[in-house]
Amino acid sequence: MERNILLTIQYDGTNFSGWQRQPNARTVQGEIEAVLSKICAMPMQINGTSRTDAGVHALGQRASFKGDFGIPTDRIQLAANNMLAATVGTPRQCADVRIVKVEEMPADFHARFDCKGKTYRYVIRHGCEADVFQRNYAYQLKEKLDIDAMREGAKHITGTHDFACFQAAGGTPRETTVRTIFDLQVLERDEETIWIEVTGDGFLYNMVRIIVGTLVETGQGRKTAASIADIIASADRRNAGHTAPAEGLYLKEIYYDAEEMKKGR
Amino acid sequence: MERNILLTIQYDGTNFSGWQRQPNARTVQGEIEAVLSKICAMPMQINGTSRTDAGVHALGQRASFKGDFGIPTDRIQLAANNMLAATVGTPRQCADVRIVKVEEMPADFHARFDCKGKTYRYVIRHGCEADVFQRNYAYQLKEKLDIDAMREGAKHITGTHDFACFQAAGGTPRETTVRTIFDLQVLERDEETIWIEVTGDGFLYNMVRIIVGTLVETGQGRKTAASIADIIASADRRNAGHTAPAEGLYLKEIYYDAEEMKKGR
Numbered sequence: 001m002e003r004n005i006l007l008t009i010q011y012d013g014t015n016f017s018g019w020q021r022q023p024n025a026r027t028v029q030g031e032i033e034a035v036l037s038k039i040c041a042m043p044m045q046i047n048g049t050s051r052t053d054a055g056v057h058a059l060g061q062r063a064s065f066k067g068d069f070g071i072p073t074d075r076i077q078l079a080a081n082n083m084l085a086a087t088v089g090t091p092r093q094c095a096d097v098r099i100v101k102v103e104e105m106p107a108d109f110h111a112r113f114d115c116k117g118k119t120y121r122y123v124i125r126h127g128c129e130a131d132v133f134q135r136n137y138a139y140q141l142k143e144k145l146d147i148d149a150m151r152e153g154a155k156h157i158t159g160t161h162d163f164a165c166f167q168a169a170g171g172t173p174r175e176t177t178v179r180t181i182f183d184l185q186v187l188e189r190d191e192e193t194i195w196i197e198v199t200g201d202g203f204l205y206n207m208v209r210i211i212v213g214t215l216v217e218t219g220q221g222r223k224t225a226a227s228i229a230d231i232i233a234s235a236d237r238r239n240a241g242h243t244a245p246a247e248g249l250y251l252k253e254i255y256y257d258a259e260e261m262k263k264g265r
Numbered sequence: 266m267e268r269n270i271l272l273t274i275q276y277d278g279t280n281f282s283g284w285q286r287q288p289n290a291r292t293v294q295g296e297i298e299a300v301l302s303k304i305c306a307m308p309m310q311i312n313g314t315s316r317t318d319a320g321v322h323a324l325g326q327r328a329s330f331k332g333d334f335g336i337p338t339d340r341i342q343l344a345a346n347n348m349l350a351a352t353v354g355t356p357r358q359c360a361d362v363r364i365v366k367v368e369e370m371p372a373d374f375h376a377r378f379d380c381k382g383k384t385y386r387y388v389i390r391h392g393c394e395a396d397v398f399q400r401n402y403a404y405q406l407k408e409k410l411d412i413d414a415m416r417e418g419a420k421h422i423t424g425t426h427d428f429a430c431f432q433a434a435g436g437t438p439r440e441t442t443v444r445t446i447f448d449l450q451v452l453e454r455d456e457e458t459i460w461i462e463v464t465g466d467g468f469l470y471n472m473v474r475i476i477v478g479t480l481v482e483t484g485q486g487r488k489t490a491a492s493i494a495d496i497i498a499s500a501d502r503r504n505a506g507h508t509a510p511a512e513g514l515y516l517k518e519i520y521y522d523a524e525e526m527k528k529g530r
Contacts, residue, residue, distance in 0.1 A: 012397045057398070093405050094395035130359035132277045133322070137398065140358050 002068045004109055005076065007032070007046070008101035009061040013246070014136040015096055018054040019061070028052075028097055032063070035083040039076060040069035049111045049254050050118060053206075055136070055246030059121070060100075062254040064111035077102045116258040117182065120208045121250040122196040124216070138193070139212070139248035145219030147188055152225035153218040154184045154196075156232065157211060163204055164235035166214070168243060171205020177235075179203065182262060186215065197252070199261060206243050214241030267333045269374055270341065272297070272311070273366035274326040278511070279401040280361055283319040284326070293317075293362055297328070300348040304341060305334035314376045314519050315383060318471075320511030322402070324386070325365075327519040329376035342367045381523040382447065382466045385473045386515040389459040389481070403458070404477070404513035410484030412453055417490035418483040419449045419461075421497065422476060428469055429500035431479070433508060436470020442500075444468065447527060451480065462517070464526060471508050479506030 009032065017025035021033065029048055036044040046063040071079070077099050084095040125134055127144035134140060164177040180201045187195040196212055214231065217223045223231075223241065231239045255261035274297065282290035286298065294313055301309040311328040336344070342364050349360040390399055392409035399405060429442040445466045452460040461477055479496065482488045488496075488506065496504045520526035 010397050012400070094397055094400050096397050096400065098395065098397050100394070129365070130363065132275050132359055132361050132363050133402065135277070135359050135361065 002066055002107065003073075004064060004066050004105045004107050005073065006062060006064045006103045006105045006109065006111060007099050008103075009058060009063060009097065010100050011058050011061065011097040012136075013052060013055050013057045016054065018056070019048050019050065019052045028058075028061070029063070031084065031087065031095075031097055032080070032099075035080045035087075036065065036076075038083065039071055039079050040067055042067060042069060047111050049115050050251050052249075052251055053246050056249045056251065057137070057247075058251040060253045061251050062111045062115075064105065064109065073102055073104050111254075114256050115254055117199060117201045117255045117261045118203065118251065119197060119199040119253040119255075119261075120203070121252045122198075122208060122212045122244065123248045123250065124194040124196070124212075125192050126194060126219075128192045136247050139216070139244050141216070143220065145194065145216065146221065147186055147194065147219065149221070149225050150186045150194075150196075150215045150219040153215055153223070153228045154186055156225070156228040157181055158184050161232050162235055163207060163232065165231050165237055165240045166207045166210040167204035167237060168206035168210065169237075174204065177204060179207075184211075201258075209244045209246070209249060210237075210240050210242075212244035212248070216244060217241040267331055267372065268338075269329060269331050269370045269372050270338065271327060271329045271368045271370045271374065271376060272364050273368075274323060274328060274362065275365050276323050276326065276362040277401075278317060278320050278322045281319065283321070284313050284315065284317045293323075293326070294328070296349065296352065296360075296362055297345070297364075300345045300352075301330065301341075303348065304336055304344045305332055307332060307334060312376050314380050315516050317514075317516055318511050320401070321514045321516065322512075323516040325518045326516050327376045327380075329370065329374065338367055338369050376519075379521050380519055382464060382520045382526045383468065383516065384462060384464040384518040384520075384526075385468070386517045387461040387463075387473060387477045387509065388513045388515065389461070389477075390457050391459060391484075393457045401512050404481070404509050406481070408485065410459065410481065411486065412451055412459065412484065414486070414490050415451045415459075415461075415480045415484040418480055418488070418493045419451055421490070421493040422446055423449050426497050427500055428472060428497065430496050430502055430505045431472045431475040432469035432502060433471035433475065434502075439469065442469055444472075449476075474509045474511070474514060475502075475505050475507075477509035477513070481509060482506040 011028050016028050019028045021029040046065040048063040080099050088095045123138040125138045126141045130140045158181050160180040162178050183199040185197045281293050284293045286294040311330040313328040345364050353360045388403040390403045391406045395405045423446050425445040427443050448464040450462045
């Protein structure tokens with residue numbers, strides 16, 4: 001009987017050319033499909049929920065795959081993680097990608113099509129010297145940002161809007177650029193660290209990174225918080241801020257239950 | 266006039282084949298010498314205080330170099346860091362090595378020979394699943410360690426002893442294996458994180474990593490705290506614990522003033 005398996009996956013995106021399988025490039029999808037194909041003794045393809053770009057990290061990416069294979073569900077995680085760790089050059093207790101949960105799902109479940117929304121986290125360090133250990137894990141800015149101004153600006157982004165201004169060229173064409181941001185928080189983690197956490201029903205290409213770039217410019221005083229409403233109304237990418245670098249971005253959580261997503265926020 | 270410059274250097278050791286210059290390998294010394302040679306417009310060689318191994322990190326490595334060159338001392342740091350960042354493949358605000366301080370020293374100062382002692386930090390995560398983001402920065406152990414037992418064991422290591430039992434083969438031959446450990450702390454940073462911080466007048470090859478491996482085995486109940494005195498007395502490497510992996514080790518601080526080192530502890 002065909003089974004339908006849902007994976008929850010963490011990865012450090014630094015050494016991956018993004019999520020999506022590509023010939024001659026190391027990708028998260030490619031690495032996981034390779035080990036699942038060995039474990040299940042048949043060619044396996046997985047459907048990821050989010051096609052993260054090169055350098056982007058994940059705390060809770062999801063992907064599903066189907067097949068009629070023998071290995072018990074609870075053995076897949078251990079076997080895959082051991083094989084992934086073994087593919088990394090030096091001996092390590094874990095690779096830069098790790099399966100953290102494996103679930104058996106109903107036959108009609110699909111990791112991407114059934115997704116009701118996502119939360120991304122973006123990590124900024126500000127007002128301090130660049131830290132060599134954070135170079136792949138945060139957007140590091142020497143100047144201090146005005147967090148109150150960023151929070152003021154964030155209020156204009158929350159809600160249902162046409163977000164064409166926050167869409168980069170080059171993504172998959174979409175029917176509409178209207179999306180709903182349920183929640184957008186600018187969190188002060190410590191004196192040097194800001195987390196921007198954003199939950200929405202869907203995101204356009206590079207949307208989170210452009211929102212962050214726009215909020216950073218607001219925090220630098222280069223844009224006013226009030227101007228963000230005008231930027232959105234203009235539907236023009238050129239009015240928004242820069243695209244913040246990939247290394248600060250983390251796909252934090254995927255929701256399959258819309259109510260749970262709204263409660264969790 | 267010949268000047269004598271002391272650098273304080275941070276690096277993420279992950280992508281380096283250690284400190285020491287080698288042909289056909291990316292090393293910290295090699296990278297820094299290359300940029301200093303450009304900045305000073307003459308071939309530059311630096312003397313590092315500690316020859317850290319591949320994968321070992323530094324928060325405060327020191328190195329000195331001499332020469333009769335024009336660039337002002339306070340310009341060296343910015344110029345070198347900009348050039349180092351430019352050598353990293355993708356655009357970043359900092360490379361995996363960064364000069365954090367540049368000082369002009371008296372002519373007879375030498376970064377290595379004048380060193381009175383060092384502090385190393387070793388980072389352990391225990392009692393938790395491996396974290397992909399910590400794979401290069403900590404020794405990750407699924408089981409929970411007995412921290413009290415490790416502290417008990419550490420007491421036997423503090424002081425002046427013949428530490429032949431904690432010396433790996435393959436290092437530079439030394440006149441004596443007697444060293445003084447001024448301080449050895451097992452610090453509980455949070456529920457999952459232990460920092461072992463050790464300050465001594467000098468360290469034998471792999472000494473810190475073997476001390477950590479021995480303390481980990483004590484925390485696992487595979488060795489008793491009391492047996493550590495016997496291990497030291499035996500002067501036999503085979504009686505000590507395993508060599509803990511390089512990725513958990515950080516060269517934290519170098520001391521040129523013995524009194525300051527003892528006060529700081």
